[in-house]
Amino acid sequence: MDPQIEVPASHGARLTIDLAAIAENWRRLAAEATDAACAAVVKADAYGCGLDAVLPALWAAGCRTFFVAHLGEGIAARRILPDGVIYVLNGLLPGFGPALIAHDLRPVLGSRAELAEWAGLSEAAGRRLPAALHVDTGMNRLGLPVSEALALSGDPVIARAGIALVLTHLVSAELSGDPVNARQMRAFAEVRAAYPGLPGSFANSSGIFLGAQAHHDLLRPGYALFGGNPTPWKPNPMRPVVRLEAAIAQVRDVAAGETCGYNGRWRAAEPRRLATLSLGYADGYPRAASGRGMALVGGVRCPILGLISMDLIILDVTDAPEATRGASATLIGDDLDVDAVGRAAGTIGYEILTGLGSRYVRHYVRGHDA
Numbered sequence: 156m157d158p159q160i161e162v163p164a165s166h167g168a169r170l171t172i173d174l175a176a177i178a179e180n181w182r183r184l185a186a187e188a189t190d191a192a193c194a195a196v197v198k199a200d201a202y203g204c205g206l207d208a209v210l211p212a213l214w215a216a217g218c219r220t221f222f223v224a225h226l227g228e229g230i231a232a233r234r235i236l237p238d239g240v241i242y243v244l245n246g247l248l249p250g251f252g253p254a255l256i257a258h259d260l261r262p263v264l265g266s267r268a269e270l271a272e273w274a275g276l277s278e279a280a281g282r283r284l285p286a287a288l289h290v291d292t293g294m295n296r297l298g299l300p301v302s303e304a305l306a307l308s309g310d311p312v313i314a315r316a317g318i319a320l321v322l323t324h325l326v327s328a329e330l331s332g333d334p335v336n337a338r339q340m341r342a343f344a345e346v347r348a349a350y351p352g353l354p355g356s357f358a359n360s361s362g363i364f365l366g367a368q369a370h371h372d373l374l375r376p377g378y379a380l381f382g383g384n385p386t387p388w389k390p391n392p393m394r395p396v397v398r399l400e401a402a403i404a405q406v407r408d409v410a411a412g413e414t415c416g417y418n419g420r421w422r423a424a425e426p427r428r429l430a431t432l433s434l435g436y437a438d439g440y441p442r443a444a445s446g447r448g449m450a451l452v453g454g455v456r457c458p459i460l461g462l463i464s465m466d467l468i469i470l471d472v473t474d475a476p477e478a479t480r481g482a483s484a485t486l487i488g489d490d491l492d493v494d495a496v497g498r499a500a501g502t503i504g505y506e507i508l509t510g511l512g513s514r515y516v517r518h519y520v521r522g523h524d525a
């Protein structure tokens with residue numbers, strides 16, 4: 156789909172994604188570490204923003220290396236970017252080899268079994284198929300333990316498996332003072348020394364802001380590209396990318412003592428004016444934000460009342476004179492950024508982004524009119 160094409164507003168809600176902001180965020184992150192190249196992590200459909208639109212925007216900004224989680228995501232990315240370098244973070248699952256090779260995808264290998272299997276596939280293919288080596292410096296999730304990586308450093312399997320990049324992943328990058336960051340830096344420096352000549356990749360979005368020691372050769376930001384705050388300890392340096400707006404379907408006045416929504420979870424202590432939005436949890440707005448989230452109507456913060464329904468949200472618009480039938484309310488945007496919505500739902504902005512639905516109109520823009 157051409158991201159410029161406008162979709163008629165057949166839905167009661169609209170998700171606007173600013174591709175220029177994504178490109179600008181990539182350039183800002185790349186500029187944080189001029190000695191390192193900057194990749195883009197675009198797993199989970201580019202953090203919910205849509206691979207089809209996001210990949211060409213990142214490519215045009217100058218990004219050449221991409222990370223996805225799954226083989227299927229890699230295949231989708233390859234269709235869009237014939238010349239990009241694409242790594243599959245979740246690695247080589249049994250049976251994935253032929254499709255990885257057919258689509259020129261690079262698995263991130265994290266065990267001796269994966270290394271041996273990929274080396275065998277390379278040999279059968281008669282050429283060195285590139286891959287990355289994942290070293291586990293503290294996550295205990297994916298990757299070779301440091302001791303095993305050190306032991307394997309001179310082993311011919313590393314060359315046979317076409318290892319072209321060594322990477323590790325931070326446990327607590329967004330907690331800049333956590334001592335685990337320094338421990339992982341030391342462990343990764345030791346691994347790098349054992350693999351001279353191979354480029355290294357260490358930093359996710361928040362890791363980029365942990366200083367030069369965290370940069371190595373290739374940055375791997377995801378969340379910050381899409382407007383999330385990589386530095387929760389200070390104001391967000393990224394441009395916002397996502398805006399979610401829903402139309403007001405009805406406005407009503409309730410008397411003191413009345414309730415609203417399922418199970419009457421909210422009760423008016425005094426007369427209030429309520430507005431019902433044409434958007435609910437089935438659109439990706441988290442039900443866990445019931446009674447805690449907010450929306451903006453004409454710049455006024457309006458609390459979400461009671462339980463969020465599948466297709467509807469009720470707001471208290473008593474203080475928002477612009478709340479009339481057909482007016483729009485902003486659920487994500489302005490100071491209600493993805494981090495704030497995540498907090499209101501007891502989760503993180505990452506989950507808000509990756510949960511964005513497809514039930515509303517998606518509108519891609521290239522500029523400030525988001």
Ligand SMILES: *Cc1c(COP(=O)(O)O)cnc(C)c1O
Nearest residue numbers: 196324359360375376377378379
């Ligand atoms: C998701 C992921 C990233 C990107 O992390 P952000 O915090 O979104 O920047 C980088 N590396 C690995 C291994 C990942 O799984």
